[in-house]
Amino acid sequence: MTEPLVTFRNVKKHFGSFVAVRDMELDIHAGEFLAIMGSSGCGKTTTLRMLAGLEAPTSGEIRIGGELMNEVKPHERDTPLVWQSLALFPFLSARENVEFGLKMRGVSKEERKRRALEWLDRMEIGEFAERNITTLSGGQKQRVALARSLVMEPKMLLLDEPLSALDANLVIRMQAVLTRLQKELGITFVYVTHSQSEAFAMADRVVIMSQGEIAQVGSPKDIYRAPANRFVAEFVGRNNILSGSVVSLDSEAVTISTPSGTFVATAPETARIVGSDATFVVSADLVSVSREEPTGENRILCTLISEEFVGSMVTLFLESADGHEFKVQMQERDLIELDLHGDDQIWLSWAVQNAHVLDRE
Numbered sequence: 159m160t161e162p163l164v165t166f167r168n169v170k171k172h173f174g175s176f177v178a179v180r181d182m183e184l185d186i187h188a189g190e191f192l193a194i195m196g197s198s199g200c201g202k203t204t205t206l207r208m209l210a211g212l213e214a215p216t217s218g219e220i221r222i223g224g225e226l227m228n229e230v231k232p233h234e235r236d237t238p239l240v241w242q243s244l245a246l247f248p249f250l251s252a253r254e255n256v257e258f259g260l261k262m263r264g265v266s267k268e269e270r271k272r273r274a275l276e277w278l279d280r281m282e283i284g285e286f287a288e289r290n291i292t293t294l295s296g297g298q299k300q301r302v303a304l305a306r307s308l309v310m311e312p313k314m315l316l317l318d319e320p321l322s323a324l325d326a327n328l329v330i331r332m333q334a335v336l337t338r339l340q341k342e343l344g345i346t347f348v349y350v351t352h353s354q355s356e357a358f359a360m361a362d363r364v365v366i367m368s369q370g371e372i373a374q375v376g377s378p379k380d381i382y383r384a385p386a387n388r389f390v391a392e393f394v395g396r397n398n399i400l401s402g403s404v405v406s407l408d409s410e411a412v413t414i415s416t417p418s419g420t421f422v423a424t425a426p427e428t429a430r431i432v433g434s435d436a437t438f439v440v441s442a443d444l445v446s447v448s449r450e451e452p453t454g455e456n457r458i459l460c461t462l463i464s465e466e467f468v469g470s471m472v473t474l475f476l477e478s479a480d481g482h483e484f485k486v487q488m489q490e491r492d493l494i495e496l497d498l499h500g501d502d503q504i505w506l507s508w509a510v511q512n513a514h515v516l517d518r519e
């Protein structure tokens with residue numbers, strides 16, 4: 159495997175006695191789209207600002223292309239940051255803002271105009287090219303800021319909530335534009351977002367942070383299917399999480415007794431101990447629903463509490479006899495076939511290979 163483009167080694171960032179980032183170990187590969195997410199205040203922006211050179215780590219090493227960057231100033235790096243407050247020039251037009259970096263590099267007038275207009279078009283704001291920046295909406299400014307960074311074709315682009323001012327439809331369009339450009343140009347994107355759908359739709363790998371630490375790094379699929387710990391399982395939101403103790407083992411799986419019933423799940427070596435506590439997760443889209451009692455190890459009768467519709471998908475919220483909440487995600491058309499009503503009793507079931515015991519609590 160090639161050397162990572164960026165390495166964080168044992169990086170810490172303190173603000174006075176407050177620890178914003180602790181013991182960070184992270185590799186970012188050239189050409190990768192990495193999203194960093196986590197709840198408010200977990201250290202996402204601080205991590206990005208250290209990469210941009212706007213904050214120096216308190217200890218540890220950040221390297222880009224093998225070179226130690228801890229004390230290298232922002233303007234001496236090829237790592238522009240697109241962030242919420244934008245820092246666009248107020249007296250210039252959208253096009254002049256986009257041209258600015260090219261002008262500093264001595265690109266000819268004709269060439270920089272051509273390139274600026276091309277990037278404004280790509281961001282779907284070509285029609286506003288000659289408008290003063292102060293007359294544009296928040297979402298339009300955000301796209302000027304993206305064009306201004308992308309026109310420089312940097313090796314790496316740092317983005318802090320770059321689509322936060324856009325409406326839902328435009329977010330989806332711009333996500334598609336950004337992922338396509340990122341792959342076409344081979345730029346490494348490090349993208350901070352609150353939005354799980356954004357991170358999971360766009361990124362090759364996602365970093366989930368909690369209280370200044372990395373809770374898990376993996377592909378969106380890995381994080382959905384095999385969360386490393388309870389924090390990630392809960393953060394991802396659509397998991398069913400059950401806890402109990404291991405009552406028996408076989409070569410592939412463990413049987414766990416919980417207050418809701420006894421279930422069978424796959425388990426890492428560390429959890430394969432009879433008598434030990436164990437928590438397992440089942441993703442809501444891997445749970446089946448039926449009126450007839452199913453066969454198989456993992457089944458439970460639940461009462462339907464409510465339904466939540468998002469597009470053509472629906473999430474059912476149900477409760478077992480012991481009061482545990484279950485979630486099931488399915489296509490709306492499958493729900494119509496089931497003809498469910500509030501307070502209906504219904505069977506949930508899932509395959510053993512879709513239930514994973516967490517490695518750590």
Ligand SMILES: Nc1ncnc2c1ncn2[C@@H]1O[C@H](COP(=O)(O)OP(=O)(O)OP(=O)(O)O)[C@@H](O)[C@H]1O
Nearest residue numbers: 173176178196197198199200201202203204205352
């Ligand atoms: N300059 C600073 N001085 C003191 N504390 C700071 C400073 N910058 C950040 N912090 C603190 O460090 C923690 C992490 O902040 P950071 O901005 O990295 O969080 P975040 O995950 O990006 O949050 P959000 O999603 O709300 O933007 C927060 O508790 C914040 O208050």
